[in-house]
Amino acid sequence: MTEKLYIFDTTLRDGEQSAGIGFTIEDKVEIARALQRMNVDIIEAGFPVSSPGDLEAVSRIAREIKGPIIAGLARAAAGDIDACWEAVRHAETPRIHVFISTSDVHMANQLRKNKEDVIEMVRAAVSRAASYTSDVEFSPMDASRSDRDFIFQVLEAAIEEGATTLNIPDTVGYAIPAEFGQLVADIMNRVKGIEKTRISVHCHNDLGMATANSLAGVLNGARQVEGAINGIGERAGNTAIEEIIMAVRTRPDFLGVHTDVNTKEIYATSRLVERVSGMAVQSNKAIVGKNAFRHSSGIHQDGVLKMRETYEIINPADVGAPTTGGIVLTKVSGRHGLRARLDELGAQLTDEEFERVFESFKEVADHRDEVDDRDLEAILAEQTSVQAAEQWVLDLVQVSAGDRTSPTATVRIIGPDGVAHEDAAIGSGPVDAIYQVINRVMGVQNELTEFSVKSVTEGIDAQGEVTIRIEAEGGSYTGRAADTDILVASARAYLHALNRYLNAVQPRVTTTA
Ligand code: KIV
Ligand code: ZN
Secondary structure, eight states: EEOEEEEEEETTTTGGGGTTOOOHHHHHHHHHHEEEEEEEEOEEEHHHHHHHHHHHHHHHHHHHHSSSEEEEESSSHHHHHHHHHHTTTTSEEEEEEEEESSSSSHHHIIIIOOOHHHHHHHHHHHHHHHHOOSSSEEETGGGSSSSSSHHHHHHHHHHHHTTTEEEEEESSSOOHHHHHHHHHHHHHHHSTGGGGGGEEEEEEEEOHHHHHHHHHHTTTTEEEEEEEGOOEEEEEEEEBBHHHHHHHHHHHHHOOOOOOOGGGGHHHHHHHHHHHHHHOOTTTTTTTSTTTTOSSSSHHHHHHHHHGGGGGGSOGGGGOOOOOOOOBBBBTTHHHHHHHHHTTOOOOOOOOHHHHHHHHHHHHHOOOOOOOHHHHHHHHHHHHHGGGGOOOEEEEEEEEEEESSEEEEEEEETTTOEEEEEEEEESSSHHHHHHHHHHHHOOOOOEEEEEEESSSSSSSSOOEEEEEEEEEEEEEEEEEEEEEEHHHHHHHHHHHHHHOOOHHHHHOOOOOO
């Protein structure tokens, strides 16, 4: 049996540090549940001292998510460590992750501390964390640009004070694989007491080498890899954790390790993170991109039809990616057929959710010859989970637009009290007109900061998926909706974001969807 590689997911911490992402507590819990289904080993749930909301999110995840270790991040400061413990202490297995910068450029210009100060801070912080829990991770931030001998000293101090996992970050994505692998090898060979600990790697993707650097670390002895779903994270992001998991599964002959991840949950988790973060996954993204298992050229299609392995190194079913399946869904399909296909896709729906999905399916099927898995995913994304907590529901949208007329929208929305509110407005364009009416009716002060439309499938009859982001009272809220009419999708996406904002600031009212 090969050695185990521990999978440390930081979607909820470093991933949330992506510009433009702001998860609500509900979002975080929902993603943590998906990570639990994936069976990752460690979930870094947040940075508790950074805000009361993050402390609450980490402590909810610590209470609710059983199985994975629940970690929280803390700077090498007493207040951070105490807040972190306050949040993670409810977990079955809590971890405190302490970090401090060790590169000259960070120590001199950001921390304004010398090497002796930093070693003292490491000792104080790690021993404080170890007084709370026996599971302490320590990271020398910017390790790949730090003086080697100093890193060895810092790591030895952390081990002496009780650190059990030593994480080596390539914080700014500067390393080259052979160089980063050598750093891990040197740490393995030179740091006293290293055999009592597990080495972890945490790579950023500024030069597009995060996965390669992480695997170089693994080849040199690292047994934990940190990363985020879809590779989200600071700047160009973190290592895409699904790439590590599938590299290890596809090439055990070379990498010589295994993970305990349930790979069939990867695709659904990726879609959830895409939906909730509002950060679209590029079509050619490895493992989870829309094109990852699609073959376009005649030669490739011919090969795959004769034998899948000719051009596919991963079976899409192994990551839970949708395939064409045996069932063709059209407007004459009934509940049975839809239920069977949804089961194959692994969707777990309540009866109420299924009925909403069925209604949307019928609407889409009315406009298309065939409803494929991508349509179903778009419907599922809109009709389940977070969407269910709607306070305001769209009842009607009518738009008049063209090159010789002022775009005018009439919109009717049902409020939380069940009362219909209808109004009309003229806008600079049809979407602007719709949004003006919604703003007038709901009166929520917000700024629209992102708006994008993409086609779910090919063809003129395809559904358009609209993703938007609004900023309200310092928070950021995404909304998403799909419809064959992109103006209807735009209206629903806006209401989705506004409902999410209202759910975050007010207790929920009854579901009227
Ligand atoms: O990139 C980094 O160095 C980090 C540390 C906090 C581990 O995210
Ligand atoms: Zn990082």
